[in-house]
Amino acid sequence: MSLIPEIRVAIVGGGYAGIxxxxxxxxxxxxxxxxxxxxxxxxxxxxxxxxxxRGESAATYEVPFAVLARRxxxxxxxxxxxxxNLLFDPERELGSSFTAIIIAQGSHSPPAPHGVWTLxxxxxxxxxxxxxxxxxxxxxxxxxxxxxxxQYAFEFAARKNRVTLYEARDRLLPTFDxxxxxxxxxxxxxxxxxxxxxxxxxxxxxxxxTSRSGTQETSQQAEHxxxxxxxxxxxxxxxxxxxRLEGVNHANIFAAGDSSYFSGRGLNTKSAQAAVRKGQxxxxxxxxxxxxxxxxxxxxxxIGYFVSLGPKNAVGYLLSQKAAFSGRAALMLxxxxxxxxxxxxxxxxxxx
Ligand SMILES: Cc1cc2nc3c(=O)[nH]c(=O)nc-3n(C[C@H](O)[C@H](O)[C@H](O)COP(=O)(O)OP(=O)(O)OC[C@H]3O[C@@H](n4cnc5c(N)ncnc54)[C@H](O)[C@@H]3O)c2cc1C
Numbered sequence: 001m002s003l004i005p006e007i008r009v010a011i012v013g014g015g016y017a018g019i020x021x022x023x024x025x026x027x028x029x030x031x032x033x034x035x036x037x038x039x040x041x042x043x044x045x046x047x048x049x050x051x052x053x054r055g056e057s058a059a060t061y062e063v064p065f066a067v068l069a070r071r072x073x074x075x076x077x078x079x080x081x082x083x084x085n086l087l088f089d090p091e092r093e094l095g096s097s098f099t100a101i102i103i104a105q106g107s108h109s110p111p112a113p114h115g116v117w118t119l120x121x122x123x124x125x126x127x128x129x130x131x132x133x134x135x136x137x138x139x140x141x142x143x144x145x146x147x148x149x150x151q152y153a154f155e156f157a158a159r160k161n162r163v164t165l166y167e168a169r170d171r172l173l174p175t176f177d178x179x180x181x182x183x184x185x186x187x188x189x190x191x192x193x194x195x196x197x198x199x200x201x202x203x204x205x206x207x208x209x210t211s212r213s214g215t216q217e218t219s220q221q222a223e224h225x226x227x228x229x230x231x232x233x234x235x236x237x238x239x240x241x242x243x244r245l246e247g248v249n250h251a252n253i254f255a256a257g258d259s260s261y262f263s264g265r266g267l268n269t270k271s272a273q274a275a276v277r278k279g280q281x282x283x284x285x286x287x288x289x290x291x292x293x294x295x296x297x298x299x300x301x302x303i304g305y306f307v308s309l310g311p312k313n314a315v316g317y318l319l320s321q322k323a324a325f326s327g328r329a330a331l332m333l334x335x336x337x338x339x340x341x342x343x344x345x346x347x348x349x350x351x352x
């Protein structure tokens with residue numbers, strides 16, 4: 001018999017953080033009920049989404065929430081939740097009263113010009129997915145030199161597309177150490193990708209992209225444009241060390257994943273690894289509070305991070321961002337990270 005009192009937990013968003021919270025509640029022997037709300041019917045392994053440009057189907061990287069709900073014993077409700085309404089009146093928005101609520105709605109595409117591919121469209125629009133899967137020997141412009149833009153640039157280049165990658169800042173992977181961007185840039189040049197740093201896109205019309213670097217404006221032909229200049233979390237929540245929202249009227253609302261910023265020593269990077277750890281952490285904090293135990297600290301430290309550079313290469317670091325490396329070893333580590341997550345979804349305890 002479980003010693004944990006019956007509590008009802010709502011999880012809004014079933015990405016890396018939300019699913020990790022649901023799995024952790026089950027792992028802890030939680031006796032209450034968990035309900036997961038998601039506007040999609042499938043959990044998406046978005047860290048592998050660039051493989052659509054390799055010709056692979058999105059279905060390979062999706063798991064129906066119904067399957068995960070059976071495996072990890074939660075209820076699934078297919079529904080978009082309004083976060084504004086939730087913060088105003090949680091019971092009314094969720095249609096029931098919950099002991100604790102976890103908001104894990106992730107990031108969304110920023111506003112984009114008309115006629116471009118966005119990440120949201122890539123996630124949900126089957127016709128965009130089909131176009132991306134079939135794109136070969138075309139001119140493709142990618143806006144944004146972060147992990148997403150870079151991963152797609154290498155996939156498109158591998159399929160003999162003419163790829164131009166625009167980044168407004170002075171290096172690729174600008175949110176990481178210089179060493180990672182430098183290594184990625186050298187690999188991009190040898191893969192035939194044209195890189196335009198310090199350059200902003202000012203206008204997109206069918207077939208033409210206009211950009212500005214300093215005072216110079218240039219127009220270039222582009223049959224396709226992928227617009228991924230970074231993602232936004234709307235809203236993003238500042239939380240205490242247990243993941244509990246600060247500055248709201250309700251005491252038992254938590255956040256996890258890309259849409260949260262935790263205080264404490266742990267990392268707040270917008271990565272799948274951090275999202276899993278934050279989801280686990282919040283579930284542990286909720287159960288600790290229910291059993292009167294002290295709240296655990298959030299201490300997650302990323303030991304490595306890898307970005308795919310097409311089917312045969314990757315770039316990343318282990319332990320220190322200053323020692324970036326690419327090649328087969330990086331690719332093996334990137335694929336190992338993906339396999340670890342697959343095992344996690346299968347029910348194995350691979351994230352202690
Ligand atoms: C193309 C791409 C490649 C990436 N590659 C890597 C990588 O290699 N390594 C890495 O560590 N990170 C990578 N990342 C980052 C990583 O994917 C994110 O940090 C991670 O997905 C965040 O997890 P999350 O649970 O916060 O959000 P998500 O995984 O985005 O999940 C959010 C969930 O919430 C649901 N949702 C959203 N709004 C609502 C609402 N209002 N109501 C109900 N449901 C809602 C969504 O449908 C979704 O299921 C990549 C990101 C992208 C886009």
